Amino acid sequence: MTIISLEGASAxxxxxxxxxxxxxxxxxxxxxxxxxxxxxxxxxTTWYFERQCDRWEIAIEREQEHDFVILDGDxxxxxxxxxxxxxxxxERADIEEFAPLDxxxxxYRKKLQERAVGFxxxxxxLHTDTDSLRQRKNSDETRTRRNFESHLQFxxxxxxxxxxxxxxxxxxxxxxxxxxxxxxxxxxxxNFPISDNRTDRYLLTVLDAxxxxxxxxxPT
Numbered sequence: 248m249t250i251i252s253l254e255g256a257s258a259x260x261x262x263x264x265x266x267x268x269x270x271x272x273x274x275x276x277x278x279x280x281x282x283x284x285x286x287x288x289x290x291x292t293t294w295y296f297e298r299q300c301d302r303w304e305i306a307i308e309r310e311q312e313h314d315f316v317i318l319d320g321d322x323x324x325x326x327x328x329x330x331x332x333x334x335x336x337x338e339r340a341d342i343e344e345f346a347p348l349d350x351x352x353x354x355y356r357k358k359l360q361e362r363a364v365g366f367x368x369x370x371x372x373l374h375t376d377t378d379s380l381r382q383r384k385n386s387d388e389t390r391t392r393r394n395f396e397s398h399l400q401f402x403x404x405x406x407x408x409x410x411x412x413x414x415x416x417x418x419x420x421x422x423x424x425x426x427x428x429x430x431x432x433x434x435x436x437x438n439f440p441i442s443d444n445r446t447d448r449y450l451l452t453v454l455d456a457x458x459x460x461x462x463x464x465x466p467t
Contacts, residue, residue, distance in 0.1 A: 370412070
């Protein structure tokens with residue numbers, strides 16, 4: 248019973264990699280928030296964060312029935328996304344922030360204490376160059392990928408965040424250079440976490456350290 252999360256830039260191949268792994272193994276994929284839930288103008292300011300907790304709950308339930316669960320995107324995404332967005336929004340009006348970083352941190356800290364959300368047993372951070380991302384985006388007619396060019400600015404600081412997370416929790420993060428879906432899957436298989444040697448999913452010290460780092464670090 249293991250929970251992994253695939254992360255990386257838009258068009259890097261997270262969903263396709265997850266689907267291939269599910270076909271190969273007895274695995275369950277938890278889609279992103281926008282693929283699972285409908286939004287409305289009346290939604291609260293914490294609606295998106297709460298839906299990430301719902302995704303975690305789905306993962307916890309499904310891991311009882313499958314060999315492992317794949318989170319297609321990080322349930323803690325608002326923390327690092329808003330750190331990046333805040334740093335870039337001064338220069339780009341098309342980049343939207345969720346909420347102040349402090350309030351996002353407080354929300355997640357409370358939920359982590361309640362075990363209503365947690366860190367996956369391992370992140371696989373998929374990465375490639377921006378030209379390859381553009382090529383993949385242009386060849387995929389199934390998704391519009393809203394604000395794709397703006398979000399390309401997130402790729403480097405996003406990687407810096409996960410490099411720092413690896414420093415804080417070395418066994419939790421692995422990096423995958425995406426050459427093909429086949430190489431993604433083979434790298435993930437070779438670096439799959441051992442279920443009886445998992446790191447703690449609910450470590451407040453890791454969340455606190457990442458928040459402190461984000462507060463003093465400018466996304467570049």
